[in-house]
Amino acid sequence: MVCTRCGIEKAWSDAELAGMRKHGGPPLPAGICIRCVFKDPQLKAELESWGDARMKQLIRDARELAVRPLEAIDRFVESFR
Numbered sequence: 001m002v003c004t005r006c007g008i009e010k011a012w013s014d015a016e017l018a019g020m021r022k023h024g025g026p027p028l029p030a031g032i033c034i035r036c037v038f039k040d041p042q043l044k045a046e047l048e049s050w051g052d053a054r055m056k057q058l059i060r061d062a063r064e065l066a067v068r069p070l071e072a073i074d075r076f077v078e079s080f081r
């Protein structure tokens, strides 16, 4: 599905997020892409409080996320499969 905020980036459905959480994935909201999550102070704080090592890696990769978001997001999702 496409992000309901920006209408550009890929976002995840409830079903996809449930699958990710089963594998220890992040507390992402349904229908909002990772870029919009980072733009929202409350959602960003929730994601950061997740505290998983993979999240810390993602935050370190934020520079790459801004430059090549689709590749970075694909890798991020792949890491939960």
Ligand SMILES: [Zn+2]
Pocket (backbone or CB within 6 Å): 003, 004, 005, 006, 007, 008, 009, 032, 033, 034, 035, 036
């Ligand atoms: Zn978005």
